[in-house]
Amino acid sequence: xxxxxxxxxxxSSNVAxxxxxxxTVGDITSADPVIxxxxxxxxxGENHAIQNVSLxxxxxxxxxxxGPSGCGKSTFIRCLNRMNDTIESARITGEIKLFGEDIxxxxxDVVMLRARVGMVFQKPNPFxxxxxxxxxxxxxxxxxxxxxxxxxxxxxxxxxRAGLWAEVKDRLDLPGTxxxxxxxxxxxxxxxxAVGPEVILMDEPCSxxxxxxxxxxxxxxxxxxxxxxxxxxxxxxxxAARVSQRTAYFHLGRxxxxxxxxxxxxxxxxxxxxxYITGRFG
Amino acid sequence: xxxxxxxSVLKDRVTxxxxxxxxxxxxxxxxxxxxxxxxxxxxxxFFYTLIGDGYKAFRQTVIELDIALPEVAFTAxxxxxxxxxxxxxxxxxxxxxxxxxxxxxxxxxxxRELFALVSASASFSLRDRALANPALMGQTVTMRVLADDEVxxxxxGNVDRDAPEVVRRISDRQLGWLDTLRAQGRLYLxxxxxxxxxxxxxxxxxxxxxxxxxxSFYMLAVTLFLSFPLGVATAIYLEEFAQRNRWTDLIEVNIxxxxxxxxxxxxxxxxxxxxxxxxxxxxxxxxxxxxLTLMTLPVVIISARAALTSVPPSIREAAMGVGASKMQTVxxxxxPLAMPGMLTGTIIGMARALGESAPLLMIGMVAFIVDIPxxxxxxxxxxxxxxxxxxxxxxxxxxERTSAAILVLLVFLLLMNATAILLRRHFERRW
Numbered sequence: 001x002x003x004x005x006x007x008x009x010x011x012s013s014n015v016a017x018x019x020x021x022x023x024t025v026g027d028i029t030s031a032d033p034v035i036x037x038x039x040x041x042x043x044x045g046e047n048h049a050i051q052n053v054s055l056x057x058x059x060x061x062x063x064x065x066x067g068p069s070g071c072g073k074s075t076f077i078r079c080l081n082r083m084n085d086t087i088e089s090a091r092i093t094g095e096i097k098l099f100g101e102d103i104x105x106x107x108x109d110v111v112m113l114r115a116r117v118g119m120v121f122q123k124p125n126p127f128x129x130x131x132x133x134x135x136x137x138x139x140x141x142x143x144x145x146x147x148x149x150x151x152x153x154x155x156x157x158x159x160x161r162a163g164l165w166a167e168v169k170d171r172l173d174l175p176g177t178x179x180x181x182x183x184x185x186x187x188x189x190x191x192x193x194a195v196g197p198e199v200i201l202m203d204e205p206c207s208x209x210x211x212x213x214x215x216x217x218x219x220x221x222x223x224x225x226x227x228x229x230x231x232x233x234x235x236x237x238x239x240a241a242r243v244s245q246r247t248a249y250f251h252l253g254r255x256x257x258x259x260x261x262x263x264x265x266x267x268x269x270x271x272x273x274x275x276y277i278t279g280r281f282g
Numbered sequence: 283x284x285x286x287x288x289x290s291v292l293k294d295r296v297t298x299x300x301x302x303x304x305x306x307x308x309x310x311x312x313x314x315x316x317x318x319x320x321x322x323x324x325x326x327x328f329f330y331t332l333i334g335d336g337y338k339a340f341r342q343t344v345i346e347l348d349i350a351l352p353e354v355a356f357t358a359x360x361x362x363x364x365x366x367x368x369x370x371x372x373x374x375x376x377x378x379x380x381x382x383x384x385x386x387x388x389x390x391x392x393x394r395e396l397f398a399l400v401s402a403s404a405s406f407s408l409r410d411r412a413l414a415n416p417a418l419m420g421q422t423v424t425m426r427v428l429a430d431d432e433v434x435x436x437x438x439g440n441v442d443r444d445a446p447e448v449v450r451r452i453s454d455r456q457l458g459w460l461d462t463l464r465a466q467g468r469l470y471l472x473x474x475x476x477x478x479x480x481x482x483x484x485x486x487x488x489x490x491x492x493x494x495x496x497x498s499f500y501m502l503a504v505t506l507f508l509s510f511p512l513g514v515a516t517a518i519y520l521e522e523f524a525q526r527n528r529w530t531d532l533i534e535v536n537i538x539x540x541x542x543x544x545x546x547x548x549x550x551x552x553x554x555x556x557x558x559x560x561x562x563x564x565x566x567x568x569x570x571x572x573x574l575t576l577m578t579l580p581v582v583i584i585s586a587r588a589a590l591t592s593v594p595p596s597i598r599e600a601a602m603g604v605g606a607s608k609m610q611t612v613x614x615x616x617x618p619l620a621m622p623g624m625l626t627g628t629i630i631g632m633a634r635a636l637g638e639s640a641p642l643l644m645i646g647m648v649a650f651i652v653d654i655p656x657x658x659x660x661x662x663x664x665x666x667x668x669x670x671x672x673x674x675x676x677x678x679x680x681x682e683r684t685s686a687a688i689l690v691l692l693v694f695l696l697l698m699n700a701t702a703i704l705l706r707r708h709f710e711r712r713w
Contacts, residue, residue: 083599088526115605125596127615137614138604188600195604 030058040094064240067250124184126176162190182213336685486679497662504571513582549644565661585627629702
């Protein structure tokens with residue numbers, strides 16, 4: 001073997017880099033898997049961003065993806081609803097299944113996939129439309145409501161579950177962008193759940209919010225897990241400890257360790273995990 | 283140099299440089315202000331000469347005549363009586379009324395000079411009035427007719443009445459008659475409505491911009507309805523759907539180059555393609571519009587693409603994350619946000635198209651057309667071309683009309699820009 005640094009970091013030279021293979025520590029499977037990821041590699045051009053990752057996302061549980069900046073957590077999560085399709089240089093190998101169906105297969109329509117696997121982004125991005133239209137947009141384009149009354153019901157339901165209904169019920173015509181940061185993010189969550197997905201992916205949803213708004217959203221995630229499978233990428237270990245049942249630690253594109261949250265934070269098996277958690281780097 | 287503690291070294295150094303830095307800043311500000319002032323100066327000079335030359339064209343000298351209309355029996359349903367009405371010698375009536383005002387004029391040469399005081403349109407105006415109101419026949423009516431353009435120039439003071447007779451186009455005798463008419467209150471300036479309602483004419487007093495305005499309007503309508511949808515659709519395809527490969531790069535380079543091609547070449551293309559091959563009517567606003575579409579399309583495409591690129595990717599991701607297809611993302615989210623930029627680019631393209639005359643030369647819109655076009659298929663001319671034609675005419679009266687026509691063109695442009703600003707405001711508020 002030649003040319004690699006010990007941790008399999010990427011090189012942009014023309015020399016073919018042979019990376020050491022590794023083994024993920026801990027149980028990657030889940031009791032009731034909704035999404036099964038097996039041996040997935042992601043390349044951005046020559047950049048080997050995700051290396052041979054396998055993981056399950058389980059029903060009615062929250063799995064937190066933690067790791068230092070640039071370790072590939074966001075890249076990984078974006079594979080699950082094929083948002084990486086929008087990036088021209090991205091190439092994905094391996095197998096990802098949603099309820100047993102290959103999401104990159106010919107039978108899987110990407111629009112349908114994204115309706116079933118919703119995503120909440122790091123920076124709240126409500127549409128520049130009214131609050132009502134923001135939440136109603138998804139159901140409208142997927143034809144989920146037959147009548148206006150049905151649509152109203154879906155909108156109210158979603159806003160209630162997102163914990164925003166009380167604050168906006170008299171002002172549904174207000175533009176989504178006029179809300180505060182925390183309210184906007186809850187609006188984005190409402191927008192996502194209005195479509196009725198099976199999985200919700202959250203990419204650092206609270207990183208742009210203050211502690212009070214963060215606490216509200218963490219409560220919300222706790223409620224939502226009763227109906228959805230949730231994967232949350234977070235920079236905050238405290239948040240991961242509070243909110244998740246399972247935790248996966250990523251490091252430079254590799255899944256180093258995965259397991260029950262309690263065990264990871266009190267008794268991690270890998271040294272890299274321990275170093276990150278105790279704050280020696282990251 | 284005296285030694286000093288570090289803190290005051292910083293202070294000294296900064297102080298030493300501060301004066302120079304502020305001085306340079308002042309110089310830049312003065313230069314900017316100076317450049318702005320020069321621009322404004324030229325603009326002011328431009329408007330001053332334009333308005334100074336052109337304001338006189340908005341008023342026109344008229345002569346009041348008493349005309350005795352003969353008895354003509356007229357029934358609305360009878361065609362022959364309508365013919366009889368049309369065949370009355372209105373020219374003779376006008377001349378009779380002039381002779382009545384100055385009975386002492388008898389010789390043929392003098393009579394010719396007398397009749398030359400009124401415009402050739404006088405008899406036609408009288409006829410139009412009679413046809414519109416046949417009940418007037420048999421009465422003596424007071425009618426305001428346009429004076430000849432030479433009289434008009436004299437009354438407006440453009441011709442020096444004290445100059446020797448040989449350099450004036452108005453003889454001393456005519457001057458005398460005109461003074462008499464003025465004393466009788468029959469000679470005065472009136473608002474020149476004909477300028478805004480008539481088409482082109484060889485006689486300056488009858489010439490108006492309406493024909494050219496309608497022609498320009500039809501042309502721009504064709505251009506707008508073709509270039510905006512085509513340009514926006516092309517931009518959307520190139521920006522959102524096309525693969526990034528050598529072909530699309532080639533297309534992009536070509537579009538950028540086309541935006542810089544001299545407009546005359548589009549006229550030649552229009553002549554070869556639209557008139558010779560498609561057989562469309564020459565001098566028609568439709569062909570003019572098509573040629574200008576070719577010219578405006580690159581500009582619209584470039585500005586539409588820039589507008590599309592400026593929409594933040596977070597909006598696209600949000601839409602796709604909810605399960606919107608590519609087309610839905612573009613139509614429902616990207617397009618409304620890009621609309622202000624697209625409209626601005628389109629209006630800029632339209633404004634350029636409005637002022638173009640070179641490509642229109644090639645397709646024949648430089649002809650002398652007197653009728654107001656009724657559809658985009660009838661021969662017509664355009665405002666910039668009209669201005670050019672009048673600037674070339676020898677009559678003194680066309681000088682002020684040229685400036686007035688330029689003012690009309692500028693008002694047209696102003697209205698277009700105001701519309702653009704209103705539309706942008708309307709779309710931008712949604713954000």
